[in-house]
Amino acid sequence: MRNEGDGAIYLKYVGRVLSNNKLNGTLDIGTSYSNNLTVDLQNNSITDFTQNSSYNMDLMLVGNPICQGNGATERYCTIQKSNSSYITPTNSCTPVVCRSDRILSQNCKCAYPYTGTLHFFSFSFSNLENSSYFGTLAGSLMLAFRSNQLPVDSVSLSDPTVDVYSYLQFRLQIFPSGLDHFNRTGISTVGFVLNRQSFPLKDYGPYFFIDDSYCCFAGANKSSNTGIIVGAVVGSFVLLLLILGAGYYAFHQKRKAKRAVQQSNPFANWDPDKNSGDVPQLKGARGFSFEELRKCTNNFAEVNAIGSGGYGKVYRGTLASDQLVAIKRAQQGSLQGALEFKTEIELLSRIHHKNVVSLVGFCYEQGEQMLVYEYIPNGTLKDGLSGKSGIQLDWMRRLRIALDSAKGLAYMHELANPPIIHRDIKSTNILLDDHLYAKVADFGLSKLVEDTSKSYVSTQVKGTLGYMDPEYYTTQQLTEKSDVYSFGIVLLELVTARAPIERGKYIVGEVKDAIDNSTDQYYIHDILDSSLGSSAKLGGLKKFVELAMRCVKDYSSERPKMGEVVREIENIMQLASSNKNFETEFTSSSYEGISDGSKAFDYSGGFLPLDLEGH
Known part of the structure; x- marks a missing residue:
């Protein structure tokens, strides 16, 4: 076997096992080879197969890119x-009929x-x-x-x-x-x-x-004769030692084999019958042992607990490489089960974007379900708006956060393959890093759109009260526009710093009333977040509110796509930056008493996830 430098791989040897050799390119078997040629090329990176003549050989290409998609049916793609x-x-004998x-x-x-x-x-x-x-x-x-x-x-x-x-x-x-x-x-x-x-x-x-x-x-005991019994008694001590030795050795060998299997496959004990689906399919996520995560959190000490929610607790930890991480640890009876755990690690292991929180790895052993994320030091957007994190967000920074979040969602809807619907966008699932750039988090309720030719995905209704798309709620048909509606609520939170439902009043209705009752050009100043100052000095405010209200239209057909939302916010930022009253650069180091990240992964927020089927 050799690679000639032009991407083609040529066979030169007969009966070789060449699996797991990182061979890549196009396989060319040539025109001259032995009739009993047997070649094992499993688990390489071969993308094509050039057949110069009809071949008659045992060829195994399982685990290569050529065996994906339509190529999976070829005979060399099966074991x-x-x-x-x-x-x-x-010696030959005359067969007899045995009892069953x-x-x-x-x-x-x-x-x-x-x-x-x-x-x-x-x-x-x-x-x-x-x-x-x-x-x-x-x-x-x-x-x-x-x-x-x-x-x-x-x-x-x-x-x-x-x-x-x-x-x-x-x-x-x-x-x-x-x-x-x-x-x-x-x-x-x-x-x-x-x-x-x-x-x-x-x-x-x-x-x-x-x-x-x-x-x-x-x-065997019934047919045993006295001589066998006597012999067994006489030799019992020796046989006992032999059996104990054989048992210990067999146990040691089985345990060693089981450990080898678990090291190569952390989901060896995954139970698909517990409403959790098939074994998770991951792309590059690292599996951590329970002992590694226990050690890096000082045995999950309370001093390292940085958040909690319906899923369980979140701990800050430091890996052996000195990387800071946030470890989300499920607890018994948590609101998020094995299916949500599987969904989150599968999705986060396949998407990589600067405005989506990164999954470092996971732990699935000793009955534990833990997710290991990059550490996000400045908490949630909800904490930033409420002042709980000690951060003050001016108008330009809020526009920046809106743009970052919109880019993360647009990537999921339009560039991920297959597309992803988040299904639980809210201010507690948008995290702020040390420069206050925003990252979308928590994919436990997310759904893959496997068939992009369909305009909707029929699914069980889940989400958070106050952010849920009313059309999705009533029709049980989930679309990307359901995320757009939830994002529109977040945009209104950025302007008002109010919860979606406060004192029995819904934020969408409150903003509509403020617009209808507005008597001047400065717009909704009665419900504007007072920390933003005068609405007259907020460049692009009117366009920003109009964009938010378009996102929360009752019918999904009237809402913009996330790509359109990104472009609208970029235009609003250009309009706002032309106002000399604003500072365009802002980092967390500008403020005293900034958050230490104690709420960076507080996913529960003010509302618990709503599952209409009672789960």
């Missing part, structure tokens, strides 16, 4: 599974075999149809049993498969010799020989054996 089996050869609870061995004897699954961490071949590899393995097993003088008549290997962790699996049946069943001593010694791995296996790497419960000890 071949053999239904064949291999049984140690013996027993199995016919190769010696034509009905017996109760000892069964289980062999898991190999590595293997040197790719053609699972070649039964010669079965024969090599079966012969090695029988040699090991006979050299240890075990009562084994024959073995049967079947159903070779390669699982999702690239382990090779065989179903193994071990038939007893002399009787139709094994006794407890026979099972223990056979298991000990298997897990000790003291015999060589050609073409196979290390393995572990997981056995099935043996069915037939009761029958």
Whole structure:
């Protein structure tokens, strides 16, 4: 195999295992090769396949880009599974009919075999149809049993498969010799020989054996004779030591194998039956151990707690790399379950934008569900508007925050593939960094728009009271315009510093009344946030309020798209910056008593998420 520098990959060797080699470009198999060519190219970066002639070979390209999309149906994009089996050869005999609870061995004897699954961490071949590899393995097993003088008549290997962790699996049946069943001593010694791995296996790497419960000890006891019982009593002490040693070794091997599986797949214990869907599909998010996060938060000390909500608590932590992070830890009975946890890590692992909070990683072990975010030091927009964070926001800074948030949403709606509907836009889900630039956060309720040809997504109604699109509420049809409505409420909060629902009054109705009752050119000054000063000095205020009211129209068809909202806010900022009364640069260092980030991830805000089905 070689890469000639022009992006093409040429085959030069026969029967090679070349998986996981970071090979990329176009595969060219040439025109001259052996008829029994077997090439394993799994898990590389091959994007195309040039066939100069009709080829006849075993070619495995699973895990390459060429096997995505329409290419997934090609025969080289599937892992071949053999239904064949291999049984140690013996002399021919006349088959008999066994009772339903027993199995016919190769010696034509009905017996109760000892069964289980062999898991190999590595293997040197790719053609699972070649039964010669079965024969090599079966012969090695029988040699090991006979050299240890075990009562084994024959073995049967079947159903070779390669699982999702690239382990090779065989179903193994071990038939007893002399009787139709094994006794407890026979099972223990056979298991000990298997897990000790003291015999060589050609073409196979290390393995572990997981056995099935043996069915037939009761029958074995009934047929036991006095001599066997006496012999078992005499040798009980030795056998006890042997069984304890075999059990300890087998337990150690299984535990080691399980640990290896969990390290390669943090979701090995994910349960799709607990209303959480399939295993999360991530793109680059780092998996943290519980011990790592416990250590970086000083055992989740209260002094490091920086926020709380229906989901649980959020802690500030410092990773071994000295990176500050915010760790969102679920608690038992939280309002956000496994499905929301899965949604958030899947979405945040695939989107990267300066106005969307970054996911550093996650933890899913020891019954814990934790999300690790970049640390956002200056809290939520709600805290900034209320004065709770100690930050004062002038008009130009509020316009900047509106623009940042709009850009984050526009990216999700128009540039993400597939598009994403946030479904819970509110002032507590917009965070402010150390320069007071805004980032959209909390994707637990978000939805992917898988089919962009459809104008809506039918879904269960969820959201937050005061921010929810009334059309979505009544029709249960979710669209990107539902986010636009919620963002319009946030724009009105930026102007008034009022909650969406305050003293039983809805902010949209309050602003409409103020506009209708306005008698001068300075507009809605009766409900304007007093910390902004005179409305006469707020350049672009009227256009800003008009944009917000367009976003909260009752019908989604009358609302602008987020891309249009971004352009409108940019125009308003140009208009406002022409007013000499405004400072265009502002950072958090300009103020004393600035927030230490104690509310940077307080997602609960003043309202709890509303799930109309009672979840």
